[in-house]
Amino acid sequence: MAKPRIIIVGAGFGGLAAAKALRKTPAKIILIDRTNHHLFQPLLYQVATSVLTPSQIATPIRSILRNQKNTTVIMGEVTGVDKDQKCVIVSDAGRQNVPIAYDYLILATGASHSYFGHNEFAEYAPGLKSLADAEAARNKILQAFELAEAEEDPARHQDLLTFVLVGAGPTGVEMGAALAILVRTALKSDFRRIDPASTRIVLVDVAPKVLGSFSENLSKAAKQRLEKLGVEVRLGHSVDHIDAEGVVIAGERIPSKTVIWTAGVAPSPAGRWLNAQTDRAGRVRIQKDLTVPGHSEIFVVGDTASLDQNGKPLPGVAQVAMQQGRYAGKLIHSRIIGSPPPRPFSYFDKGSMAVVGKGFAVLQSGKVQVSGFGAWLTWAAVHLQFLATPSLRFGVFLQWAWTYVTEQRCDRLIVNHHGSDVAKPAPDSPVRATFAGR
Numbered sequence: 036m037a038k039p040r041i042i043i044v045g046a047g048f049g050g051l052a053a054a055k056a057l058r059k060t061p062a063k064i065i066l067i068d069r070t071n072h073h074l075f076q077p078l079l080y081q082v083a084t085s086v087l088t089p090s091q092i093a094t095p096i097r098s099i100l101r102n103q104k105n106t107t108v109i110m111g112e113v114t115g116v117d118k119d120q121k122c123v124i125v126s127d128a129g130r131q132n133v134p135i136a137y138d139y140l141i142l143a144t145g146a147s148h149s150y151f152g153h154n155e156f157a158e159y160a161p162g163l164k165s166l167a168d169a170e171a172a173r174n175k176i177l178q179a180f181e182l183a184e185a186e187e188d189p190a191r192h193q194d195l196l197t198f199v200l201v202g203a204g205p206t207g208v209e210m211g212a213a214l215a216i217l218v219r220t221a222l223k224s225d226f227r228r229i230d231p232a233s234t235r236i237v238l239v240d241v242a243p244k245v246l247g248s249f250s251e252n253l254s255k256a257a258k259q260r261l262e263k264l265g266v267e268v269r270l271g272h273s274v275d276h277i278d279a280e281g282v283v284i285a286g287e288r289i290p291s292k293t294v295i296w297t298a299g300v301a302p303s304p305a306g307r308w309l310n311a312q313t314d315r316a317g318r319v320r321i322q323k324d325l326t327v328p329g330h331s332e333i334f335v336v337g338d339t340a341s342l343d344q345n346g347k348p349l350p351g352v353a354q355v356a357m358q359q360g361r362y363a364g365k366l367i368h369s370r371i372i373g374s375p376p377p378r379p380f381s382y383f384d385k386g387s388m389a390v391v392g393k394g395f396a397v398l399q400s401g402k403v404q405v406s407g408f409g410a411w412l413t414w415a416a417v418h419l420q421f422l423a424t425p426s427l428r429f430g431v432f433l434q435w436a437w438t439y440v441t442e443q444r445c446d447r448l449i450v451n452h453h454g455s456d457v458a459k460p461a462p463d464s465p466v467r468a469t470f471a472g473r
């Protein structure tokens with residue numbers, strides 16, 4: 036009898052965990068991802084702020100699964116699912132809309148940015164979700180210093196050296212703190228016309244506190260730490276407008292050439308592909324066994340799935356995606372080999388952490404709430420543990436130790452890819468000369 040075919044779409048935290056859980060399953064597994072790498076998104080901000088290189092937080096998917104003989108990796112973009120014919124529709128650089136049949140399907144396609152209905156902001160306030168986003172943000176940040184140094188009129192320096200981060204969740208807080216340290220340490224002696232330490236970093240959120248999902252005390256501790264590092268925290272105000280000249284917050288214009296979107300996320304279009312019920316955010320509503328109602332062969336996991344536990348929706352975090360991916364893999368395995376299925380899925384919350392600059396983090400796990408150096412050490416250990424390979428763990432550990440001691444950043448190159456116009460000032464730009472990025 037032909038082996039059953041399992042298609043997993045997405046090799047992020049959920050999809051990869053599912054593939055690994057199926058390593059001993061007598062099946063043909065096809066893992067499809069639009070990129071060739073598994074990305075450790077929690078450290079994207081460290082690429083954007085020059086702490087780590089892209090290759091230190093991402094690993095080729097086929098190298099992670101090279102010893103898993105039942106699994107084939109395909110780089111392609113899934114654009115739809117035909118539930119009746121049981122196939123996914125895939126396009127890649129060479130072929131369009133190729134159907135690939137499945138017996139079981141796991142959709143783990145994650146999320147992208149949400150501009151809360153203001154998609155026009157995207158042009159001026161790029162988000163941070165992929166390696167390309169992180170490199171673009173790094174280019175933009177470093178480019179701002181180059182433009183300011185090349186500008187002879189000091190009156191123009193302040194706009195160039197004002198960075199605005201929109202969204203004070205973990206990404207905005209971590210990024211704001213890392214930027215503050217970058218400008219006061221690694222960049223401090225490198226320029227002659229500008230003082231990088233005079234950089235203004237504004238972190239803005241409509242919510243009344245930073246790190247909304249953390250307790251009041253930890254949120255306060257994180258805010259105090261940010262302010263100590265020189266980050267201006269503006270809470271309780273939404274961003275009314277973003278354009279090439281900056282942002283407007285509660286009627287006040289903050290001139291800035293570098294705005295980064297660290298706010299909301301929107302799920303992948305999996306709900307539309309399946310024509311399934313979704314929650315208000317667009318995440319596919321799944322059952323306790325992670326399948327889509329009426330389709331026991333289709334599983335949806337991670338950021339693109341919506342499941343309530345104890346009356347509350349599970350958060351879009353890596354732990355949920357990994358535990359769900361593992362569960363979906365185990366359930367399919369049990370069905371194929373005819374063993375009893377696992378009990379309904381239940382998320383085990385190990386806690387949340389956010390790092391706020393060098394040697395300081397906040398950690399919340401059940402009743403435990405800690406902030407400071409101990410929390411930072413725990414944060415570092417946990418993140419190292421969850422990197423995809425031993426070589427990444429070792430490399431990142433060494434890099435962090437080096438950065439901690441020397442305060443230098445490893446990757447401060449501005450690499451504008453062909454066709455990018457980041458390095459070119461607009462035709463009517465007041466900036467007269469820059470040689471950066473050439």
Ligand SMILES: Cc1cc2nc3c(=O)[nH]c(=O)nc-3n(C[C@H](O)[C@H](O)[C@H](O)COP(=O)(O)OP(=O)(O)OC[C@H]3O[C@@H](n4cnc5c(N)ncnc54)[C@H](O)[C@@H]3O)c2cc1C
Nearest residue numbers: 045047048049068069076077113145337338351352353356
């Ligand atoms: C900047 C940032 C910081 C974060 N920090 C933390 C943190 O500190 N702790 C934490 O727990 N969580 C954090 N998260 C959230 C966490 O990364 C996500 O919850 C987790 O990645 C979700 O896993 P997933 O498998 O659902 O999706 P992802 O990990 O996003 O994987 C989705 C995969 O699907 C692929 N894909 C998408 N669409 C298609 C398609 N149409 N065709 C083919 N492939 C496709 C993508 O290329 C990707 O590889 C952070 C997220 C971001 C963006």
